[in-house]
Amino acid sequence: MMDPMAESHELLPLLDRASDRLLATVDGLADAAFTEPSGLPGWSRAHVVAHLALNGEALAAALAAVAVGQEVPMYRSQEARDEDIAELAGHEPTQVRTRLRTAVRGYAGALSLLADGAGTTVIHRTPGSSRRFTADETVAMRLAETEIHHADLAAGYSRDDWDDAFARHLVTRLAGQQAVACVLRATDTGDEWTIAGGEGPVVSGSVADLGWWLTGRGGQERLTVSSGPMPTIGKW
Secondary structure: OOOHHHHHHHHHHHHHHHHHHHHHHHHHOOHHHHHOEOOOOOOEHHHHHHHHHHHHHHHHHHHHHHHOOOOOOOOOOHHHHHHHHHHHHOOOHHHHHHHHHHHHHHHHHHHHOOOOOHHHOEEEOOOOOOOEEEOOOHHHHHHHHHHHHHHHOOOOOOHHHOOHHHHHHHHHHHHOOOOOOEEEEEOOOOOEEEEHHHOOOEEEEOHHHHHHHHOOOOOHHHOEEOOOOOOOOOOO
16 A cells, blocks of 8 residues: 555645646536536535535645644534535535635645645544544545546536546555455556455456446446456445
């Protein structure tokens, strides 16, 4: 497994490009499109953009606290996080767009404030939660949020538009969280991932399709399995 600090430096250019593409899509959405359904059940496009904005704000606040030697959880609670998304999604599209753009800048600015060694500082998702991560790991987290939810907007950007480098990173990350024995084979890049010893079927497809499937969003119709049914995987 790559060192989180080295990984964050490697992923930063991908995050910058992903953020620019996301902002271009959101800026190009007509106001009426914000209330239309996204690819996520129960969420409009406004909900997805609101989530991306608030995710960026939360990570920026946590990193800003780390930079001054303090500890701030990412969210006050899961309930507060959900309520804030619903509240922002109900605002005018101009405000939602502005919050997203400000959050993208805010996260980048907060990350740049971290002193050497501060990247290993632990951040909790909510107060006292067992879900925690280091400051360095937020780059990979934010990149995944940006690319996956950009595709969730169902606004002309899909997994087919992902950089191969991101898709490979995503599959590597999510494959490591699975417990079902199988082998994943990317037919376009030649990469392979062995899960739980690999004593199971080979699932083949493009690296982006494998990544999309591993998020729990389906897409198995674009994959093939060497034998038996498609393995059951956990959601992202």
